[in-house]
Amino acid sequence: MLVQLRGALSRGVSSVVYRVARAMKPQVIFVLGGPGAGKGTQCAKIVETYGYTQLSVCLSQTYGYTHLSAGDLLRGERSREGSEFGQLIDSYIKDGKIVPVEITINLLRKAMEETMQLDQKKSRFLIDGFPRNHDNLRGWTSVMEDKADVKFVLFFDCSDQVCINRCLERGKSSGRTDDNRESLEKRIQTYLQSTRPIIGQYERQGKVHTVDASRSVDEVFADVKTLLDREG
Ligand SMILES: Nc1ncnc2c1ncn2[C@@H]1O[C@H](COP(=O)(O)OP(=O)(O)OP(=O)(O)O)[C@@H](O)[C@H]1O
Numbered sequence: 495m496l497v498q499l500r501g502a503l504s505r506g507v508s509s510v511v512y513r514v515a516r517a518m519k520p521q522v523i524f525v526l527g528g529p530g531a532g533k534g535t536q537c538a539k540i541v542e543t544y545g546y547t548q549l550s551v552c553l554s555q556t557y558g559y560t561h562l563s564a565g566d567l568l569r570g571e572r573s574r575e576g577s578e579f580g581q582l583i584d585s586y587i588k589d590g591k592i593v594p595v596e597i598t599i600n601l602l603r604k605a606m607e608e609t610m611q612l613d614q615k616k617s618r619f620l621i622d623g624f625p626r627n628h629d630n631l632r633g634w635t636s637v638m639e640d641k642a643d644v645k646f647v648l649f650f651d652c653s654d655q656v657c658i659n660r661c662l663e664r665g666k667s668s669g670r671t672d673d674n675r676e677s678l679e680k681r682i683q684t685y686l687q688s689t690r691p692i693i694g695q696y697e698r699q700g701k702v703h704t705v706d707a708s709r710s711v712d713e714v715f716a717d718v719k720t721l722l723d724r725e726g
């Protein structure tokens with residue numbers, strides 16, 4: 495009787511531990527769209543708006559997002575002294591090609607782990623500009639699938655021409671090696687051939703929220719806010 499009671503108790507405890515562990519899994523929103531669609535701009539506004547407010551009614555659960563741009567992480571790695579991937583990343587970025595996922599996924603995983611090590615409550619991530627092709631998706635699935643839950647894809651949709659104009663305008667001051675006409679033509683091709691099919695794949699799973707990104711920053715954000723408030 496005592497043994498049965500102990501067994502039931504330990505099963506109960508382990509199921510609670512399992513549920514808590516699952517509940518604490520980081521939650522991810524993939525943010526996708528063409529080059530210059532406004533992904534980074536909107537992510538910054540999300541972080542600014544939702545911040546890290548302590549909600550005491552919610553057991554002090556932190557409510558906010560950490561923005562991780564895969565492109566920024568790659569640019570950081572490119573300029574890190576001693577990086578063995580610096581040159582490769584540099585040439586892929588200039589050519590608008592997608593860097594092998596082994597490099598990108600390690601940077602993303604490390605950034606997520608470091609964020610959560612500093613503050614366990616920072617468990618909501620906006621992953622901006624990833625996954626961009628089937629190789630990226632395969633890498634995510636093999637490394638991260640059981641470590642994080644992808645809630646949905648936030649897709650900033652606008653025409654190629656709007657994307658190109660915004661990047662060329664940004665190129666006047668960004669210092670980015672890929673905000674020029676030649677690189678942009680390649681980036682748009684890569685987006686259409688490799689990234690659109692990934693968005694389509696998530697669409698068929700009912701996991702894409704599309705926002706018309708051709709409007710002003712504030713108009714776009716009004717839709718983003720409505721969506722995030724609704725999705726919780
Ligand atoms: N809704 C908007 N209307 C006009 N300009 C915008 C809008 N959103 C962003 N921009 C401007 O367009 C440029 C590209 O924006 P942003 O960097 O956010 O795009 P992105 O999708 O993150 O680009 P990339 O994928 O190339 O890094 C920036 O100069 C930004 O200020």
Ligand SMILES: O=c1ccn([C@@H]2O[C@H](COP(=O)(O)O)[C@@H](O)[C@H]2O)c(=O)[nH]1
Pocket residue numbers: 529530563564565566568586587588589590591592593594598622623624625626630672681
């Ligand atoms: O997952 C990724 C993200 C980015 N890249 C490369 O970086 C550039 C710039 O990315 P932005 O999102 O526009 O900052 C992109 O064109 C790719 O070359 C990548 O390979 N994988």
